[in-house]
Amino acid sequence: VQNLNSSMHKSRGASSRDIWWVFYSRLRLHDGKLIKDRRYHLRTYPNCFVAKELTDWLIDHKEAPDRETGIRLMQKLMDHYIIHHVCDEHSDYKDAKLLYRFRKDDGTFPLDKDVKVFMRGQSLYETLVNVEDSILKVREENSVKYQRTFVGCEMIDWLVQKGETANRKEAVELCETLLEHGIIQHVLGKHRFFDSDLLCQFRINFRRRRRLTELLNENAPRTLSESPDSPFCLRKLNPEQGNTSFLSVQLTKEIKVVSAVRRSSVTSLAGGSNPYFNITPSLGSLPAAECNPKSVLKRPVTNEELLSPGAPYIKKTLTIVGDAVGWGFVVRGGRPCHIQAVDPGGPAAAAGMKVCQLVFSVNGLCVLHLDYPTISSLIMTGPRTLVLEVMEAIE
The missing domain is CATH 2.30.42.10 (PDZ domain)
Structure with missing residues (x-):
């Protein structure tokens, strides 16, 4: 089943970056209590939402300008194997009092390597932004200032000191993976990642919240x-x-x-x-x-x-x-x-x-x-x- 799910996910061409943005919106729905355990026909369904309530939420929070757009948006999430009807009885998203669920909430969404790497990058970014005296700073290279930059060897030191990796070799391998996935880069885009004084930066500002209609x-x-x-x-x-x-x-x-x-x-x-x-x-x-x-x-x-x-x-x-x-x-x-x-x-x-x-x-x-x-x-x-x-x- 896992292999089948993975092949379906890849065949639909979903971008790991955009999947993460959808997951971010899912957390907002959890915080807003739209996603919760619900009882229907003497059975409790954990972590689900009511389609009609979610469509209302999309409009109220300006994620969709009208119900038609909201329905199309959620249908795309169904088509890309991100949400589903709790009993898989409906292949279409219906704007009604029906229960749907994010597959990540019931364990049926396959987190492939690309998605895991992107989420790891986001986690590291948030940690670095929130710590005092962060290694992420505005720095200058060839008279040009760059945002969210760090020195390669300082990043390696930090990853090892904070227990993010077991040793410097693993830290370098992690940073190389982040670079390959477009999460970090050398500021001039000329070099791969090295345990050196090369200046790198996070390419992505993870704190910029996208609206779901952007995906639509x-x-x-x-x-x-x-x-x-x-x-x-x-x-x-x-x-x-x-x-x-x-x-x-x-x-x-x-x-x-x-x-x-x-x-x-x-x-x-x-x-x-x-x-x-x-x-x-x-x-x-x-x-x-x-x-x-x-x-x-x-x-x-x-x-x-x-x-x-x-x-x-x-x-x-x-x-x-x-x-x-x-x-x-x-x-x-x-x-x-x-x-x-x-x-x-x-x-x-x-x-x-x-x-x-x-x-x-x-x-x-x-x-x-x-x-x-x-x-x-x-x-x-x-x-x-x-x-x-x-x-x-x-x-």
């Missing part, structure tokens, strides 16, 4: 030609007035208003590299922002042209401190990417960003070979203070 809107990767602009950088209009529109600015100064997307939901709409649900865009209640469909570049630019000796480009370093809803710019294209739009009242504009600039590096990592969904992911998993190197044509 995560689609399979699309090609650049059919993907919209990355909307992580659009800024809210008059946020203090509760407005739910964003502003996108083109070279022609034409203004387009698109659906509201907060910074917390960027990865799903930007075409993240680890999709959790393979559904059509129409299933989500938050449509992708289709804005600036044509490139603002007068002509395509290649990396060879950009890096050739005597090329008419200059490099500039921009330090952008994001606000509550983003950084205020739009990235488009790939290999290299370019700045498609800049909000004139946003952080990026204040830092000197301009349209048509070509993105050279993100927080010290060269990104000339990457497309914009990948760059979007790098920005979202990085610190709020964003350091971009851009190439600008000499006029």
Whole structure:
């Protein structure tokens, strides 16, 4: 049975990172007493919830804008073998007084190696954040500041001292595994993990809570030609007035208003590299922002042209401190990417960003070979203070 469950889990393509986020939401349901022992037809079912009550909770806590979206979301959790009817009598999630349960609560969900590694990384991160005089600090490398950093050998010392591993060899092996799963990295992405003074960092801010609707809107990767602009950088209009529109600015100064997307939901709409649900865009209640469909570049630019000796480009370093809803710019294209739009009242504009600039590096990592969904992911998993190197044509 365990092997069958494991094969079903893997066949559905579930991302270990997204599974962890769902488990995090499950803990909130336990805390809110929605998940508890319930009695039905003279039988007690432990750790279950009532479907109708959970749908109400999703709406009340703004995890879903309406009942239809909430039902679709929970159906996806059923399809991905995360929740089930307590008697497995229903394959569909019904918004009724029926009892469902997380498979992790009754031991029928297989925790494969990927999920276990991700949860171990989260546990270590929380411990390090909460201790006094933590080894996680803001540090500088090549004049660039990085968040959530640690020195490799100091991490090894800490893991052994705290009993997380039996010896230094096991500690190195643990850190190598965390690096392979994208939980930690060398700040410049150039090295594997070593018991040395190399500067590393946690790539993931485990304290950033995702909404469940982000998972509902995560689609399979699309090609650049059919993907919209990355909307992580659009800024809210008059946020203090509760407005739910964003502003996108083109070279022609034409203004387009698109659906509201907060910074917390960027990865799903930007075409993240680890999709959790393979559904059509129409299933989500938050449509992708289709804005600036044509490139603002007068002509395509290649990396060879950009890096050739005597090329008419200059490099500039921009330090952008994001606000509550983003950084205020739009990235488009790939290999290299370019700045498609800049909000004139946003952080990026204040830092000197301009349209048509070509993105050279993100927080010290060269990104000339990457497309914009990948760059979007790098920005979202990085610190709020964003350091971009851009190439600008000499006029």
